[in-house]
Amino acid sequence: MFRYILRRLLQSAILLFIVLSVVFVAGRSIGDPAILILGAEADAASVLQLRTNLGLEDPMLTQYLRFLGDALRGDLGATYRYGMSRGELGGGLPEGRAALPLVVERLPATFYLAGVAIAIAMIVAIPAGILAAMYPRSLLDRAINVISLAGVSVVEFWLALMLVLIFAVTLGWLPTSGYGGIAYVILPAMALAFRSIGRMAQITRSAMLDELAKPYIITARAKGLSPARVSLVHALKNASVPIVTISGDEIATILTGVIIIEFIFSWPGIGQITLDALSRRDLPIVQASIFVLVLIVLIVNLLVDLAYVILNPRIRLR
Amino acid sequence: MRPAKQNETRKTLGDTVLRVNNLQVDFETPLGTVRAIDGANFDLRAGETLAILGESGSGKSVSAAAVMGLVPSPPGRISGGEVLLGDRDLVRISAREMRRVQGDRIAMVFQDAITSLNPGLTVGYQIAEPLRVKQGLSRAAARKRAIALMERVQIASAAQRVDDYPHQFSGGMSQRVMIAMALALDPEILIADEPTTALDVTVQAQIMDLLRNLQRETGMAIILITHDIGVAAEMADRVAVMYAGRIVESGPVQDILYKPSHPYTIGLMDSIPTLEQKFQRLRQIDGAPPVMTAVPKGCAFHPRCARATDLCRTQRPEVVYLSPQHGSACHYAKEVTRE
Incomplete structure (x- = not known):
């Protein structure tokens, strides 16, 4: 029983890793966050400055590993603009709240x-x-x-x-x-x-x-x-x-x-903040809510599998 | 009432506990109405074993289902006759009343014990269920009785196995569980529908021994449904041979074995292989049993019968009694004998 749970947890972790990778790739495909943050009329120098600050100028692999490392620590980035005015951003690093707690509190x-x-x-x-x-x-x-x-x-x-x-x-x-x-x-x-x-x-x-x-x-x-x-x-x-x-x-x-x-x-709820973030291209929020929803579905599936064992005595566990 | 057998040494036979009169069971099929049982008559006395012998499709299992109130409806329907348990006609009582007969007074053991037990419930639960539901026993008391019943059917270390599930039991052990379940409410009649067909020969013999011993202890009557003439010979006090929905011959087991008086019974006896004929071809009854949608007119057996005459082809034979207990539904019952 214990080994069965362990194996299922491992499978869930692998699935979560795959989902995170897909989220990473999708997130890099929906447009340049720096332009989204600063607006289309921003000059090239400040866009480059913000891209460097956001780490978007680093090689893809570095970005990917950093993304996974942060995700492991529960850090899915800070919101680009949720709950703050554009002026606060200036040309520097966004000081928005961390995305994950924002989602979790919903x-x-x-x-x-x-x-x-x-x-x-x-x-x-x-x-x-x-x-x-x-x-x-x-x-x-x-x-x-x-x-x-x-x-x-x-x-x-x-x-x-x-x-x-x-x-x-x-x-x-x-x-x-x-x-x-x-x-x-x-x-x-x-x-x-x-x-x-x-x-x-x-x-x-x-x-x-x-x-x-x-x-x-x-x-x-x-x-x-x-x-x-x-x-x-x-x-x-x-x-x-x-x-x-x-x-x-x-x-x-x-x-x-x-x-x-x-x-x-x-x-x-989480749905409202997600749709909102999508329409504003607030990538960290979208990433965080996908992460949370997938995690919930994985937990539900794990519970369903455990229920089988209780309901069907013929399912043998090894 | 017919006299009890005089040469009986094992036990003395009691009163009639069950009497089936002119039973008819119909099934609605896409090809029209099929009469699966066409006027069956038999009775059962306390403490005896009656074997109902027949091929598949002969109606032997449907007879058991009819007695038990388990004819699937639709498409099945008891269209005539009576099943008298004491003075009550089980064909006419309500479903609610029938449920007080099922398990309480008549219990049933099925052919394939493994699929006939619920895979999702422990054997202990299934054995104890009638006790809890019908006698209101507490969980603990019912469990204790379930263990006792399992010991009675000789399941080793019953106290440990009571919480096991059916898939943890072999075929023979599952059949013992079925028997324990059937015995729970101490019924007067046990119907065993091919109880050993799915089992190995050695296990078969053990189950038959068990049934015989339990019958001796409890005095219950057994209706044994079987296609195996050897099983019938070994277990039965009386035998009823079914063919195409009718009982073609019935009587004490010795009469059926040594003085068969219906060509079909004789054919069955001849088809048993013996040691002497080791190197001969097995003998068989020519032809195949009729399709139930097209049962031959007259005597249903006539297309396969060597001595069939025009009378057989046109007129359904009535039962001819060769002795007070031995009857044969053949026009020539008094003449046919086994060479």
């Missing part, structure tokens, strides 16, 4: 929204999928099919706008946007959860149907157990592996979806 808001969305998705989708499998071709079964088809077809931001239009503008039940208590989180969480509900319900349904067709189900029925017990204890235990897998995938999907949804609902 995490609670993002976790709040994503957590509610994931909870909604799981609470709705898993029972619905189980019931659909227990009563195939029932009304519920058909309804889940329609909803999941709609879920994979609808674009999140369109759905978000429609939800706002219906529940906030027309009906006036909920606020249109902003950060706050439960009333504020409902619409963005629903917009995030909708697609996942359909997919999770489908996977749950088909996993349950697979298990319910297996011989051990007949054994369970021959013991005179109730249909609920046969489904919820016997079939669900074995169907739980694909259900946990899809839940992990959907958590990752929701974490990426959160960027656009936070923007639409002015939700002060």
